Amino acid sequence: MNLSLQTKGRHGYSVEFSPFFPTKLACATSQYYGIAGCGTLYVIETGPNGLIPQTVFDWNDGLFDITWAENNENILVTGAGDGHVVVWDINQRRGPIKASKEHTKEVNSVHWTQTRQENYFLSGSWDKSVKLWDISRSQSLTTFLGHEAIVYSVRWSPHIPGSFASASGDHTVRVWDARRPETPQTVIPAHSSEILTCDWSKYDQNLLFTGAVDGAIRGWDIRNPQTPICDLRGHSLAVRRIKTSAFQRNILASVSYDFTTRLWDFTINMAVETLEHHTEFVYGLDFNLFKPGEMADCSWDEVLRVFTPKSLINPGMTLQH
Template sequence: MNQTFRTQARHGYSVQFSPYFPHRLACTASQYYGIAGCGSLFVLDAFSDGIRPVRVFDWNESLFDLVWAENNENIIVTCSGDGSIQVWDVAQPQGPLKVLKEHTKEVNGIDWSQTRNEHLVISASWDKLLKVWDVSKDQALQTFQGHDHIVYTCCWSPHIPGLFASASGDHTLRLWDTRKPEGYVRLIPAHEAEILSCDWCKYDQNILFSGGVDGLIRGWDVRNPKLPTCELRGHTYAVRRLCASPFQGSIIASASYDFSIKIWDVIKQVCVDTIEHHTEFVYGLDFNVHVPNQMADCGWDELLHVYNTSPYT
C-alpha cells in the first residue's frame, strides 16, 4: 500500500498509528508552518483504496505532537503552541474533553507510558521543563527541571516503569525516574548541537538513540554512555524525528529537514533505504505496530504518506 493524504493547508508535525486498530492513525498539523495560526488533529483510516478522514478537530493554536492513549482506543492527547495539552475523544465530534495548562511556553513533545497502570503522560516544553500528568486529573503530578534550553522530545522507556528520556537544545540527553525523589538520573552530552529527537530500542532496555541538528544519529548504552554504540551519517540537515522499529531491534528510521526518510541498520551502521517523497521538511514518522514494514510520515509540504517498505533483515 502507498497512499497519500493532504492535510488541507496545514503543515504536518506528527503522525502516529493507533495501538488498537491496524488501519487507523492520527496526525497533528498547523497553519503557517506552526509559527502562527491554528492547528488541526486529523484522525484517519488508511485502506488499500485510500486514506479517509474519520474526524478532524481544530485548535486555536498550532498543534505539535500527539499520542494515543494506552487505556482507551478513542482517546488522543495533543500539545500546542499556547503551552497547553488537549485530551480528545475520537468518538465525540465536539472540542477537547479536557485542556491542561501549566507550561508557560510551547509544548513540543508528548508521550504516554506503556509500562505502568497509572496511565501517565509526559510533556516537554520550550520552558525547559518536563511534566508528568495523569490526564484524569487537573494538575501535573510532577515537574522535572534541569535542561538549560528548549526540551524538544520526551519518551518513556518501553521496558522500565517510571523511566523516561528527554532531548534538548542544550546538546544533552537526560534520563529521569519518577520513582526517585530528585527525579534526575543521568546526563549524556550526546551531540555538539541541539538534539531534536530520541527514541528507545524496543528490544534492549539499555539502548537509547538520539538525532540532532548536526545531521547525526547516535546510539547510547545508558549504563555507560561515554562513547556511542553507533554513529549513523547520511542526512545532510537536521534529524527531526527518530523511530525505532517495533519488529527488529537493529532497525531505526529517521525523518529529516533534508526532505528524506532513512532506514538504518544500527548493527552494520549503514543506511539500508532512503525514501524521498516529500518536498519540504519531514517532521512526523511512525511504524505501524500491527503491520510489519508499514510506515507513515508527514511533512511541511502538507502531505501525509502511508506506505510499505522492504523487509530489512
C-alpha cells in the same frame, strides 16, 4: 502500500498509529508552518479507498505532537503551541474533553506511558521543563527541571516502569525516574548541537538513540554512555524525529529537514534505504505495530504518507528478526 493524504493548508508535525487498530492513525498539523494560525488534528482510517479522515478537530494554535492513550482506544493527547496539553475523545466531535495550560511556552512533545501500569503521560516544552500527568486529573503531578534549553522530545521506556528520556537543545539527553524528579539518573552530552529527538530500543532496555541538528543519529548504552555504540551519518540537515522498529531489533527510521525518510541498520552503521517522497521538512514518523514494515510520515509539504519501504518488504540479510 503507498497511500497519501493532502492536509491542505496544514503542515504536518506528528503522526502516530493507533495502538488498538491496525488501520487507524492520527496526525497533528499546524497552519502557517506553526508560526501563526491554528492547528488541526486528523483521525484517519486506511482502506481500499486510501486514507480517509474520519474526524477532524481544530485548535486555536498549532499542534506539534500527538500520542494515543494506551488504556482507551478513543483518547488522544496533543501538545499545542500556546502551552496547552489537549486531550481529545475521537467520539466527541465538539472539541477537546480537557485542556491544561501549565507550560508557559510551546509544548513540543507528548508521550503516553508504555508499560501499561499507570494512566500517565509526559509533556516536554520550550519552557525547558518536562511535566508528568495523570489522565484522570486536571493538574500535572510533577515537574522535571534541569534542562538549560528547549525540551524537544520526551519518551517513556518501553521496558522499565517509570523511566523516561528527554532530549534538549542544551545538547544533552537525560534519563529520569518518575519517582525521583529532583535529579536525572543519567545525563549524556550526546551531540555538539541541539538534540531534537530520542527513542528507546524495543529490544534492549539499556539502548537509547538520539538525533540532532548536526544530522547525526547516535546510539547509547545508558549504563556506559561515554562513547556511542553507533554513529549514523547520511542526513545533510537536522534529524527531526527517530523511531525504532518493534519488529527488527537492528532497524530504526529517521526523518529530516533534508526532506528524506531513512531506514538504518545501526549494527552496520549505515542506511539501508532512503525515501525522497516529500518536498519540505519531514517532521512526523511512526511504525505500525500491527503490520510489519508499514510506516507513516508527514511533512511541511502538507502531505501525509502511509507506505512500506522496499527494504522492509524484502529485508534480506540486514534485517534480523
